[in-house]
Amino acid sequence: MASQACYVRRVSARVLRGSCLCGEIVFEVDPPLARWVYCYCSRCRKATGTGRAANLYVAPQQLRWLAGADRVSRFDLPTARSFATAVCRRCGCPVPHPTRSGRELVVPAGSLDGHAAELPAVEHCEWESRAPWVER
Ligand SMILES: [Zn+2]
Ligand SMILES: [Zn+2]
Numbered sequence: 001m002a003s004q005a006c007y008v009r010r011v012s013a014r015v016l017r018g019s020c021l022c023g024e025i026v027f028e029v030d031p032p033l034a035r036w037v038y039c040y041c042s043r044c045r046k047a048t049g050t051g052r053a054a055n056l057y058v059a060p061q062q063l064r065w066l067a068g069a070d071r072v073s074r075f076d077l078p079t080a081r082s083f084a085t086a087v088c089r090r091c092g093c094p095v096p097h098p099t100r101s102g103r104e105l106v107v108p109a110g111s112l113d114g115h116a117a118e119l120p121a122v123e124h125c126e127w128e129s130r131a132p133w134v135e136r
Contacts (some may be wrong), residue, residue, distance in 0.1 A: 017066075018112040025068035029096070029107055034058055036109075036120045040130035043077065047085045048094065051134035052107040056116075060098050063105050076100060079081035 016029045035057040044053035068088070072095055077083040084106075086097030094108040124136070 005020040014114075014117050016105070016112050016114055016116060017109070018095035018096070020071075020088035020091055020095055020111065022088060022093070024067040024071050024090055025088050025093075026096055027057075027096060028064045028066060029058055029112075030062040030064075031114055031116070032058075033118075033120055034104070035123065037123045037125055039125040040134060041126035042129060043080065043083050044126070045131060048108075051131055056109055056112075056119075057104050058107060060102060060105045063096055063107075072097070 014031065016031070017026070018029065019026045033056050036057050037053075037057065039053045039055070039120065045051060047053060071089050072086050073089045074084060074086045074097055077085075082100040084097055084100060085096050087093060088095055095111055095113060096105055096107045098105050127136075
């Protein structure tokens with residue numbers, strides 16, 4: 001029994017690796033993943049070019065840049081309390097960035113190269129403001 005519990009802990013503690021589309025930015029994220037959020041708001045639609053953003057949230061110290069940290073371009077939306085995006089300067093791929101308060105780190109799920117062994121339950125945010133063509 002005890003050894004099985006150890007095994008579960010080890011699997012869920014797997015470090016996640018991520019990268020941008022062109023490959024110049026590479027990073028690692030340490031578990032655990034605090035939140036797993038789909039957001040359907042108009043800002044997330046603009047930022048992603050699709051119907052919803054799929055983001056993981058971790059503490060800022062859980063991220064390590066392995067390459068290309070200087071390639072990250074951040075945009076803070078002036079009219080928003082905290083909305084920001086970060087992309088690779090070369091390929092435009094969304095990459096991790098701290099929230100404006102610095103308390104959390106937003107990790108675009110699509111920038112990860114592997115899959116988390118365990119994901120927190122997904123939160124659907126701003127479902128009421130989704131585009132009419134979006135399906136859950
Ligand atoms: Zn890139
Ligand atoms: Zn949103």
